[in-house]
Amino acid sequence: MRALDAVSLTIPEGRLVSLIGPSGCGKSTLFNIIAGLLRPTTGDVIAGGNSVVGRPGYVAYMLQKGLLLPWRTIIDNIILGAEVRGVPKKESIARAQPLIERYGLAGFEQHYPHELSGGMRQRASLLRTMLCDRDVVLLDEPFGALDAQTRLLMQSWLLQVWSDLGKTILFVTHDIDEAIYLSDEIYVFTARPGRIKAHINVALPRPRGQDAVTSTAFVELKRQLLGLLNDEARIAERQESLQ
Amino acid sequence: MSDPDAMSDPNLIAADDDDAAERRIRRCAAIWRWALAVGIILGWEILTRVKIIDPYYFSSPSTIVKTAYVAATQGTLFVDIGYTSASTIVGFIIGVVGGALIGLSTWWSSVYGRVSEPYLVTFNAIPKLALAPILIILFGIGFESKVALAVALTIVPAAMAAYGGVRSVDKDLETLLFSLGASRFQVFAKVVVPWAMPWIVSSLRVNIGLALAGAIVGEFIASQAGVGRMILYAGQVMDINLVWVGVVVLSILALVMYAAVMTAERYLLKGMLHGSQLGT
Structure with a gap:
């Protein structure tokens, strides 16, 4: 089964780029390829001039579910990436500490994941992803499972982390508002096999407050994206019912 | 209205009531x-004193205590207890660690895991005590053969438990570690082993009992020390009181070991009690 067709993306350094498309359009497959977990049948992933196909660990990748190791405390979960690379524990805790405080996890370092709220768990796994010391970060629907209120908080939190740490972020989402609110650029994918249907620049000024979502420019972008996605959603639905 | 605190937080009071009821129960x-x-x-x-129950066969608590005192002061009761405990514990540890390693090793190759499964199941179904004579011939009538029997009884349940744990490992957690650039060994050490730990630990309680049974059967067949040998000897000379001492001592031994295993469980499972179900 073909998950992806000819797809070519160029992501400039330091940008926040969203991929949006109907479910099953191969966005997660694309992420797994970029993360080096899957080898594409054909094609290449170039980062900083070198091919990184099939080389996991080059980018930081936050999987859909967030995933904390349930038997580790929050702090031990957050430093997991550093631990895997063999950074001494003291050193990575010292590095993580200011961020933990800054991002509302202070006092919960020694707690286990099941003792935290969904939003806090998500922040913890996001922090772990950010602390991986990678220039490129892939986020696969990181806020999909959260309620609307928490989601809004997490979005502004992400923007803050992003401007603090200056990473390049690739972001998969189903949510048009989220894509516009967060991104510099948006790629719209077609139904399976996934192709790029449109590439949209989001020219809204930063920093964006919560009221950005009611501006005329925002609403205009939203109308455009809704139009693009509607057809694809219908095709995706038909594919699903044929299976 | 006279008690505003009670009005403002009825839940607290209900919780207090629950606590009190729980304490009462x-x-x-x-x-x-x-x-x-x-x-x-x-x-x-009382029933043995008034001869409703025959004291010759069923002894009595006071006679058992007296016999135990004699066995402890003039006999070798403590040496026997030490011998049986030592072979049980050594056999238990070798069996559980060995079994867990066998079960965990199946993670490294799914073909190997699938090949070994029917063998584990078959070996599990064999009554291992039937191997006792062979093990005694192999390892002699000393300490080693008792340990070998305890190992034979515990190793397969431990391996099966670990294998079950390995099979249920959350693939997403493996992917997460690989995405962080972890080696296969790191994934094994940081995800597979902790994940399978509750499975392994759940086999400990059964295994401590099996190890004790193995050690005692070994002593029954051929031995120069141990509580099992004491019971066998007492039976042969019709000293039924001493048999009862052995039974009581073994019961206490089993209880103590069970309690120790439960403490070990709490330590091993620290923080992973909600593991598989709740992990985000």
Whole structure:
């Protein structure tokens, strides 16, 4: 089964780029390829001039579910990436500490994941992803499972982390508002096999407050994206019912 | 209206009531437990004294204590207890660690895992005590053969438990570690082993009992020390009181080891009690 067709993306350094498309359009497959977990049948992933196909660990990748190791405390979960690379524990805790405080996890370092709220768990796994010391970060629907209120908080939190740490972020989402609110650029994918249907620049000024979502420019972008996605959603639905 | 605090937080009061009820139930159960134990011992003593139960076969608590005292001061009761405990514990540890390693090793190759499964199941179904004569011939009548029997009884349940744990490992957690650039060994050490730990630990309680049974059967067949040998010897000379001492001592030994295993469980499972179900 073909998950992806000819797809070519160029992501400039330091940008926040969203991929949006109907479910099953191969966005997660694309992420797994970029993360080096899957080898594409054909094609290449170039980062900083070198091919990184099939080389996991080059980018930081936050999987859909967030995933904390349930038997580790929050702090031990957050430093997991550093631990895997063999950074001494003291050193990575010292590095993580200011961020933990800054991002509302202070006092919960020694707690286990099941003792935290969904939003806090998500922040913890996001922090772990950010602390991986990678220039490129892939986020696969990181806020999909959260309620609307928490989601809004997490979005502004992400923007803050992003401007603090200056990473390049690739972001998969189903949510048009989220894509516009967060991104510099948006790629719209077609139904399976996934192709790029449109590439949209989001020219809204930063920093964006919560009221950005009611501006005329925002609403205009939203109308455009809704139009693009509607057809694809219908095709995706038909594919699903044929299976 | 006279008590504004009570009005403002009815939940707190309900919780207090629940706590109190819980405490009452716990106290009541504790009283009954002890009362039952005292009742059984007293009943045993009285019924054997008035000869409703034949004291020749069933001894009596007071005679057992007296016989135990004699066995401890003039005999070798403590040496026997030490011998049986040592072979049980050594066999238990070798069996559980060895079994866990076998079960965990199946993670490294799914083909190997699938090949070994029917063998584990078959070996699990064999009554391992039937191997006792062979093990005694192989390892002699000393300490080693008792350990070998305890190992034979515990290793397969431990391996099966670990294998079950390995098979259920959350693939997403493996992917997460790989995405962080972890090596296969790191994934094994940081995800697979902790994940399978509750499975392995759940086999410990059964295994401590099996290890004790293995050690005692070994002593029954051929041995120069141990509580099992003491019981066998006492039976042969019709010293039924001493048999009872052996039975009581073994019961206490089993209880102590069980309690130790439960403590070990709590330590090993620290923080992973909600593991598989709740992990985000």
